[in-house]
Amino acid sequence: MRISTQSFYDQNVLAMGQQQQKLFKVQQQLATNSKFLSAGDDPVGAARALGVSQTLSEISQYATSRQRAxxxxxxxxxxxxxxxxxxxxxxxxxxxxxxxxxxxxxxxxxxxxxxxxxxxxxxxxxxxxxxxxxxxxxxxxxxxxxxxxxxxxxxxxxxxxxxxxxxxxxxxxxxxxxxxxxxxxxxxxAGYVASGAPANTGTGVFGSVSATDATAPNYGKDFTISFTATDYTVMTKDTPPVVAATGTFSPDTPISFGGVQVKITGKPAAGDSFDVSTAKNAxxxxxxxxxxxxxxxxxxxxxxxxxxxxxxxxxxxxxxxxxxxxxxxxxxxxxxxxxxxxxxxxxxxxxxxxxxxxxxxxxxxxDLDPYTAISEFYQRQSSLQATQMTFARLNSISLFNYL
Incomplete structure (x- = not known):
């Protein structure tokens, strides 16, 4: 079979071009430290890498949000x-x-x-x-x-x-x-808060309000303690109000009502009153x-x-x-x-x-395996050089060299 000179040149140039492309690709991989330079090199790997990159981007965004928070x-x-x-x-x-x-x-x-x-x-x-x-x-x-x-x-x-x-x-x-x-x-x-009415004229002074029975029927309600000359009446602030306790006032005896008690010292005047309400209503x-x-x-x-x-x-x-x-x-x-x-x-x-x-x-x-990539680089470089040398030698062959 005869091979024309033009075909000989075309085939060798094509072979050297392909080897140069492969060598250049390995050089780019080494420069970028990446296994693939485009999605076409490894479609599956590129898709997975894109998904991981998106995940990393979200992680970074959340980290920034946490810094602001x-x-x-x-x-x-x-x-x-x-x-x-x-x-x-x-x-x-x-x-x-x-x-x-x-x-x-x-x-x-x-x-x-x-x-x-x-x-x-x-x-x-x-x-x-x-x-x-x-x-x-x-x-x-x-x-x-x-x-x-x-x-x-x-x-x-x-x-x-x-x-x-x-x-x-x-x-x-x-x-x-x-x-x-x-x-x-x-x-x-928060417990109860007591206060005296602004119009009080007596010397009654209330102490702290303490809880005695959280299961009492009126526990948790708001109350008003009103005084006459000798007695007191405790009314809830319901509508209508309910009598929670009554009695004769004694400064040494705590007044008990609705599961709480408060001690009032001094002498409240007739008409004086004290408010005992839950903290949220006081x-x-x-x-x-x-x-x-x-x-x-x-x-x-x-x-x-x-x-x-x-x-x-x-x-x-x-x-x-x-x-x-x-x-x-x-x-x-x-x-x-x-x-x-x-x-x-x-x-x-x-x-x-x-x-x-x-x-x-x-x-x-x-990421590229540098050892494998460098080995491939030298291999392709040697192959290209050998192809070039072979082409040069074959190109110089002529019958005139043997006359």
């Missing part, structure tokens, strides 16, 4: 730490204000200190994060959550929404708490409680006698219980924030493990 929770934690310190200071000043040796001027000075703490508390309640978003406004994070209302009271104008963030595949985490939950709520475990707004405390401390006792002193002691006791309940509530919210931060740390640890596993799997799919 952690920052938001850290901002709230710092704010709540300050709130607990302020409330603890107010409790200390409230106890101090009950000293019998204090003058009106002394109590006014304490009231000024408490007012300063109140202003700090309002500032924290209206604090913002680094993006200018109000921490305790719920979904209405673009406007201050607490504003002054008519009469000087503080009104919450935010909502009770919790901003959620997707921090893992199946976990949406609240990264904020609204102002009503933090500053205008009490825990369900007023849960810490700002209102502090405002009432400041007003009581700024009311002079000079000339008021024992009745004015009794009214002050009752006001201090009520304020102390309410501030304590608010303090406990903030501590509970703070504990919740800490739990969420701990969960983020756990999710971060799990995310890092998953990322390592997926990266290892992706490496097994994509």
């Amino acid at each position: 952690s920052l938001s929770l850290s901002n709230e934690e710092n704010a709540l730490d300050s709130v607990t310190s302020i409330l603890q200071n107010i409790k200390t000043l409230t106890v101090q204000a009950g000293g019998a040796a204090l003058s009106d001027a002394d109590r006014a000075s304490i009231a000024t200190a408490i007012q300063s703490s109140y202003d700090q508390l309002v500032g924290i309640a209206n604090s913002t994060d680094s993006n200018g978003q109000y921490l305790f406004a719920g979904f209405k994070s673009g406007t201050p959550p607490f504003v002054a209302a008519a009469g000087g009271s503080l009104q919450y104008v935010g909502d009770q929404g919790q901003r959620l963030m997707q921090v893992d595949v199946a976990r949406q985490m609240p990264t904020s708490d609204d102002g009503r939950t933090v500053f205008q709520s009490v825990q369900g475990s 007023g849960t707004d810490v700002f209102a409680a502090i405002g009432e405390l400041v007003s009581a401390l700024r009311t002079p006792l000079t000339g008021g006698g024992a009745a004015a002193q009794a009214k002050l002691q009752n006001a201090l006791s009520t304020a102390n219980v309410k501030v304590t309940n608010a303090h406990d509530n903030v501590l509970t919210v703070l504990s919740s924030v800490g739990s969420r931060q701990a969960e983020i740390d756990s999710l971060d640890s799990g995310g890092a493990d998953r990322k390592l596993q997926e990266e290892s799997y992706l490496s097994s799919i994509e």
